[in-house]
Amino acid sequence: MxxxxxxxxxxxxxxxxxxxxxxxxxxxxxxxxxxxxxxxxxxxxxxxxxxxxxxxxxxxxxxxxxxxxxxxxxxxxxxxxxxxxxxLAKRKIITNFTICPTMGCNLRCTYCFESDDQHINYNLMTDTQLDTIFKYISETLENSKEERIRLKGDTPATINVFGGEPLLKTNYPVISRILKFAEANGILVKIITNATTIQPYLGLFERYVKLLHLQITVDGNKEIHDVRRIRADGSGSFDQICRNINRVLDLGIKVALRINVDKSNIKSLRELEAVIKSNQWDQNPLFYPYASPVLDFCGVGEDILTEHELLDTLLSERLYGNEEGFIKGIVSPSIGFLSFFFDSKNQMKPWKLDYCEATSGSNFGFSPDGNITTCLTYAGKGKHTIGTFDENGVRLNEEDTAKWFDRSVFRLEKCQDCKYAFLCGGGCAVAAIERNQDMDDVVCSDIASTIEKYVFHIKRTILNQ
Ligand code: SF4
Ligand code: SF4
Structure with a gap:
């Protein structure tokens, strides 16, 4: 029948x-x-x-x-x-490697997922550790070279430099070695920085303009940013960050401006737009502003915006999704996927069978404690690792790696009967671990409401097409 x-x-x-x-x-x-x-x-x-x-x-x-x-x-x-x-998972090609030079940081952002113990842990990645990471990256890229070129063309691999704050002055030798290695191997480098300590690095960056890309966070105008992204001594960081963005753009380096959005700053995004315009960053093709929802894995924060609330507000206020909207992208698992899914240029509609890069097997994160994690939320925390590394090389734990990389909607029991399964990917593994103590006991993503909002806002376009 x-x-x-x-x-x-x-x-x-x-x-x-x-x-x-x-x-x-x-x-x-x-x-x-x-x-x-x-x-x-x-x-x-x-x-x-x-x-x-x-x-x-x-x-x-x-x-x-x-x-x-x-x-x-x-x-x-x-x-x-x-x-x-x-x-496809067996043939997965790793092209993203994350190195955290230190977990220490000079800021104390109100929504940071790192603990205070981590903020003051300034242990620096050693030369021996870096040697091991570079050897591992070179071998991985060499072993997958043919398949990589066949599947991804000549798209270069990327090293993400994360932390903590990767551009603390004491990290200079590590950053310098990473850039040198990347240049020699045709790898791009993306540094995720709070941009308060960039100045000593400007001379170095000038030599690597072509392979560098910085991600810098500004959460609103000065008033709002300075109560969210505060220094250890409680002072604000806004003016210095703006000056440093100008310096980096002047060098010809790409800047992705990340705006972490929640209920406490969403109403003030127009004021941030004014800051961008007054600095003429919007006129600079190297500048790319995007929004991302502040995450709370325990789901208790009252300021948290769900993905559909974020999407709805940004589209309704015309801050995103049209020519004049100053926000050019939204980075979050469901919205990011739907933007691709509903893009009429993409005739091949993808499935989302796993939720994010942590479970798709495309990211390896190395932290100074010698651990490897796939989700950076756990970097430097010594838990939910997939392996370790030291002077003797990289050792992946097969069982732990499989726990992360085999996590797809095909494995997750609760997703078997869900009509959104192939568009959702099974929700955030960290949310499942933190709330249900089991990464397979899923916490549903916001996919159902997010599709509804997405279609609501693009219904005219769909009908016209
Ligand atoms: S919405 Fe929930 S049940 Fe459905 S696929 Fe996503 S995580 Fe699984
Ligand atoms: S598991 Fe969750 S926290 Fe980790 S990268 Fe994926 S979505 Fe982000």
Missing amino acids: AVLTKYILMYPLDEEHSLAINSLTSAMDIIDQETRSKIEDMQSGIKNIESNEDEELYQQLMSRGYLFENAQMEKDTINRYKLVHQE
């Missing part, structure tokens, strides 16, 4: 039309109200699914993968996807 797949999502576009998404096959169709009602009747069992009831609809639903001849055929399709996913 024919079965309607459970992976159907439907959203109103106007009074007469709805958007149907088949999240199993990634098909998207505009349907009229009559068709929507018939599908809903089939879903609730009011209407018989067999072809003799409505031959034309039956054939259309069959051809678009909404209908399967029997339940086994749907299961077989899912199993085929699972095999493809496993095969």
Whole structure:
């Protein structure tokens, strides 16, 4: 007997039309109200699914993968996807490596996920540790060279430099070695910095302009930024960061301006826009401002914005998603995926079978305590590691690595019957660990409401297309 797949999502576009998404096959169709009602009747069992009831609809639903001849055929399709996913995961090419020179930091941002113990831990990555990391990166890239070029063209690998604050003055020898190694091996370097201590590095950066990219955070105008991103002595950091952004842009280095958004600063983003305009950063092609929601893995912070709330506000206020919106991107797992999914330029619609780079196997983070983590939330904390490294080399623990890298919606029990599974990826592993003490006991992502908001805001575009 024919079965309607459970992976159907439907959203109103106007009074007469709805958007149907088949999240199993990634098909998207505009349907009229009559068709929507018939599908809903089939879903609730009011209407018989067999072809003799409505031959034309039956054939259309069959051809678009909404209908399967029997339940086994749907299961077989899912199993085929699972095999493809496993095969691709085996051939996964690592092109992202993160090095934390130290976990210590000179700021005490109010929403930071690092503990106070970490903030004052200024242990620096040693030369021997760096030698091991460089050897590991070189070997990994060399071993995957052919496959990498075949799958990714000549897209270079990236070393992310994170912390703590990677540009503390004492870290200079480490940063200098990383840049030298990266240049010699054709690797890009992205430094995630609070930009308060950049000045001693400007001479060094000048030599590596082509491979460098800085991510710098500014959370609002001076008044707002200075109560969120404070120094250890309680003073603000806004003026110095703005001066340093200008210095770095003047050198010709790309700057991604990260704006961490929650309820306490979302209303003031226009004021940040004014700061950007007054500095003429918006005129500079090297400058890319993007928003990201402040995360709270325990889910208790009252200022936290969900992804759909963030998306809704930024689009409603025209701060994002149109020519004049000053925010050019949103970095968060569900919104990032949906921007790609709904982009009409992307004819191949992707699935999101795992949630983020921590579970997709594409990031390795090395911290000065000699541990390797895949999610940087745990960098330098000595827990949820996937391996260790020292003068004798890198040792990955197979079981721990598999816990992270095999975490996909195919493994997660709660996701088996979820119609959003292939667009969600199974939610944040850290949220599951912190709230449920088990990375497989999922905390649902905000995908359901985020799709609703996304479609609501782009419904005109969808209808026009
Ligand atoms: S995490 Fe929740 S929303 Fe995401 S696929 Fe699993 S059950 Fe569905
Ligand atoms: S596991 Fe969660 S915290 Fe870690 S990178 Fe993924 S989404 Fe971010």
